[in-house]
Amino acid sequence: MITVYWVYPDGSEHKxxxxxxxNLMEAAMANDIESIYGECGGSMACATCxxxxxxxxxxxxxxxxxxxxxxxxxxxxxxxxxxxxxxxLVASPELDGIRLKVAW
Amino acid sequence: xxxxxxxxxxGAGHAGAHLVNVLVRKKYTGSVALISDxxxxxxxxxxxxxxxxxxxxVDSRPLLTGGALSSPNISFMPGCxxxxxxxxxxxxxxxxxxxxxFKQLVLATGAxxxxxxxxxxxxxxxxxxxxxxxAEKIREALFQTKELVLVxxxxxxxxxxxxxxxxxxxxxxxxxxPRLLQRAVSPVMSEFLKTEAEKLGVRxxxxxxxxxxxxxxxxxxxxxxxxxxxxxxxxxVVAIGSVPESGLAEDLGLECTNGIVVNGQLQAAPNVYxxxxxxxxxDPSASHSLRLESVQNATDQANxxxxxxxxxxxxxxxxxxxxxxxxxxxxxxIAGLAKPGTRQVIxxxxxxxxxxxxxxxxxxxxxxxxxxxxxxxxLARKMLKENFSxxxxxxxxxxxxxxAALASRESKNV
Numbered sequence: 001m002i003t004v005y006w007v008y009p010d011g012s013e014h015k016x017x018x019x020x021x022x023n024l025m026e027a028a029m030a031n032d033i034e035s036i037y038g039e040c041g042g043s044m045a046c047a048t049c050x051x052x053x054x055x056x057x058x059x060x061x062x063x064x065x066x067x068x069x070x071x072x073x074x075x076x077x078x079x080x081x082x083x084x085x086x087x088x089l090v091a092s093p094e095l096d097g098i099r100l101k102v103a104w
Numbered sequence: 105x106x107x108x109x110x111x112x113x114x115g116a117g118h119a120g121a122h123l124v125n126v127l128v129r130k131k132y133t134g135s136v137a138l139i140s141d142x143x144x145x146x147x148x149x150x151x152x153x154x155x156x157x158x159x160x161x162v163d164s165r166p167l168l169t170g171g172a173l174s175s176p177n178i179s180f181m182p183g184c185x186x187x188x189x190x191x192x193x194x195x196x197x198x199x200x201x202x203x204x205x206f207k208q209l210v211l212a213t214g215a216x217x218x219x220x221x222x223x224x225x226x227x228x229x230x231x232x233x234x235x236x237x238x239a240e241k242i243r244e245a246l247f248q249t250k251e252l253v254l255v256x257x258x259x260x261x262x263x264x265x266x267x268x269x270x271x272x273x274x275x276x277x278x279x280x281x282p283r284l285l286q287r288a289v290s291p292v293m294s295e296f297l298k299t300e301a302e303k304l305g306v307r308x309x310x311x312x313x314x315x316x317x318x319x320x321x322x323x324x325x326x327x328x329x330x331x332x333x334x335x336x337x338x339x340x341v342v343a344i345g346s347v348p349e350s351g352l353a354e355d356l357g358l359e360c361t362n363g364i365v366v367n368g369q370l371q372a373a374p375n376v377y378x379x380x381x382x383x384x385x386x387d388p389s390a391s392h393s394l395r396l397e398s399v400q401n402a403t404d405q406a407n408x409x410x411x412x413x414x415x416x417x418x419x420x421x422x423x424x425x426x427x428x429x430x431x432x433x434x435x436x437x438i439a440g441l442a443k444p445g446t447r448q449v450i451x452x453x454x455x456x457x458x459x460x461x462x463x464x465x466x467x468x469x470x471x472x473x474x475x476x477x478x479x480x481x482x483l484a485r486k487m488l489k490e491n492f493s494x495x496x497x498x499x500x501x502x503x504x505x506x507x508a509a510l511a512s513r514e515s516k517n518v
Contacts, residue, residue: 032171034129039403040121041148041165044478045428045437046400067435070479074486 002096006033007054009103018091024100025049025087035104042087044068050075051089053082054099059099061089077103108205109179110134111413112196114186114352115212119380119402121146121167123210124178126410128171134413137179137204139186143309144236150399152239153263154430157246164236191356191373204473206492208375208413211353211364212406215346215381216399220255224317229324230340233260242341249338250274253327254315256344257284259429262297264341266432269304276335278312278327280344288427290442290461293473296454297431304432346397348382360384363395368420370409379405388422394441400426424488427483434458439484440471449499452477460484462499469493479503486510 001017004027008014018027028036028049040046044067053061061084064072072083086100111127113120116138124138140146147164156164165427172178181198189196196204217232219225229249231241242264250273254261257279265275277284283294298308313330326334348363358372359365363384365372370385372378380402384395404423411418427438434457442463452459460480463471470490472484480503487494487506492513498505 026165030167030170032129032169037125037403039399040428041150043150043428043430044435045426067476067478070477071482073479074240074482 002091002093002098003095004091004095005057005099006031006036006051007099007101008034009101020028020091020093022091023087024089024091025085025093026097027091028086028102033102035102036086038087044071044085044087045094047075049069049086049103050077051084051086051100052080053084054101055082055101057097058094059098061095064088107137107179107202108135109137109298110206111136111208111210112204113138113210113212114196115349115380115382116140116142116146116167116180116182116216117212117214117380117402118149118167118399119214119406120210120212121172122403123212123379123406123410124172125167125169126407127413128169128175128178130410130414132410132414133177134207135177135179137181137206139181139184139198140233141185142237143183145180147236149234150428152236153233153260157243157264158240158267158404186241188352188355191358191376194375208377210409210413211358211372211376211378211382212402213349213352213364213382215348217343218345218347220314220342220344222314222316224319224324227317227319227321227324228322229338230317230342233264234343242339245339251336251338252276252342253278253335253337255327255340255342256280257308257310258343258345259285259288259365260343261341262301262431263429265301265306265308266304266434269301269306269432274307274336275305276307276309276312277312278329278335279308279488281311282310284310286310288442289438289473290434290446290448290463292448292450292454292461293436293475296459296475297434297436299454300432300434300457316361340413346381348384348395350382353378353382357479364387365393367420369412370405370421376408379409384419388420396425398425398427415440424485426485435476435478436469437474437478439474439481439482440469440488442471442473446470449496451480451502460499462494464493467493477503483507483510 006014016031025038037048146167185199187199245258252275315330318326350360353364364378381397408421429436446463447464461473474481494506
């Protein structure tokens with residue numbers, strides 16, 4: 001289990017324990033994180049699971065994959081340098097404590 | 105005793121389940137019953153023709169959020185079917201005899217695979233793919249046979265063919281028309297998808313009508329075409345389109361024509377909504393109604409009905425249709441609806457497995473198909489939403505030229 005924090009635009013923090021191997025879109029759905037819908041089930045078709053990694057927590061998620069990168073250029077909430085689609089982030093020990101800002 | 109609910113949703117596919125998710129997210133406090141004729145928690149259906157069959161892992165992907173599963177005002181009722189009801193009285197009777205009362209009713213009954221009514225259709229080993237139980241049947245059959253015949257060259261069978269290719273299997277797709285996905289994609293795309301499936305070792309035969317199934321009296325052994333050819337088959341998957349599940353709606357006295365007829369607010373009658381694959385709804389951009397079978401349609405209509413149920417006044421339902429299909433390593437995405445008779449402009453090379461097909465009616469962009477260009481697909485959705493049609497020159501120049509043209513128009517409109 002790792003700990004994941006989601007941060008809303010008002011600064012409020014929502015924390016959950018996530019089993020390793022589970023992607024962070026599914027984790028967000030299981031924990032009812034606002035604005036994350038994962039409509040396509042993680043098929044990288046909908047871009048409704050966009051998050052911004054808050055690197056001030058000291059944890060980086062790495063670069064997006066090629067197709068994800070293309071999608072991120074077009075997300076409605078606007079891309080930032082640390083934008084990722086959370087369906088492509090899989091819970092692993094390296095991501096323990098990661099902070100994800102959600103936008104809407 | 106009668107169980108009273110504010111909202112009863114019949115059907116727990118993408119439309120019904122997403123509606124519950126959105127109601128929970130909106131902090132809806134009314135009582136909601138979600139009725140499913142399956143025994144499972146609602147799950148994502150697209151993986152069933154793809155990774156679900158490829159992996160050892162048998163977990164399905166849940167559709168309901170944690171909150172939807174745990175909210176005390178949401179009653180999930182698995183393994184239930186509605187036998188009938190009375191819209192005026194606001195009551196339903198389940199096949200197990202349970203009576204339910206509702207203030208608002210939502211029909212999300214979906215669509216079911218069209219059946220092939222030919223000789224031998226009742227043999228074991230002939231399946232269609234809609235539910236987790238169907239996918240399980242296919243998975244079990246794969247342990248017993250390497251001879252697969254897929255009847256129908258549409259999305260489901262092409263996805264299946266590409267997912268299951270290899271491992272010593274013989275996979276044959278029999279399509280009745282002269283090309284694959286004839287009603288859904290351009291000829292260029294049909295040809296590309298055929299070539300790509302063939303590269304994986306899938307045999308695709310066009311203009312082949314299936315006339316009967318043969319077996320040993322119990323299990324299928326061959327699929328026989330009208331031309332008299334016999335194909336060995338330990339498993340036959342029939343995927344020749346879907347028909348809307350509108351029987352219950354008809355019994356309730358609702359109008360049905362190619363699905364449940366609704367108005368621009370997705371209402372079939374006062375306090376009765378219908379959404380998803382089972383709905384024949386007005387297309388605001390045209391003078392006719394249409395029925396769409398897609399996750400996007402289910403989800404967007406569920407979003408709309410959630411707004412309606414929680415009391416927000418709204419304009420008529422309008423959304424840009426989009427689809428996706430993953431076939432082997434290729435990701436096909438379609439934004440908009442490619443109508444017959446469009447002029448097509450191609451950007452990129454099919455041979456590179458990286459291209460787009462733009463469909464125009466006159467000068468108006470109406471649909472864009474992309475292969476392995478998810479960014480351009482998102483851009484296409486934006487263009488269609490903003491009613492922007494790039495020129496042919498811009499399309500051929502590529503995404504940056506289109507974005508520039510779109511931005512220039514946006515700045516003029518401010």
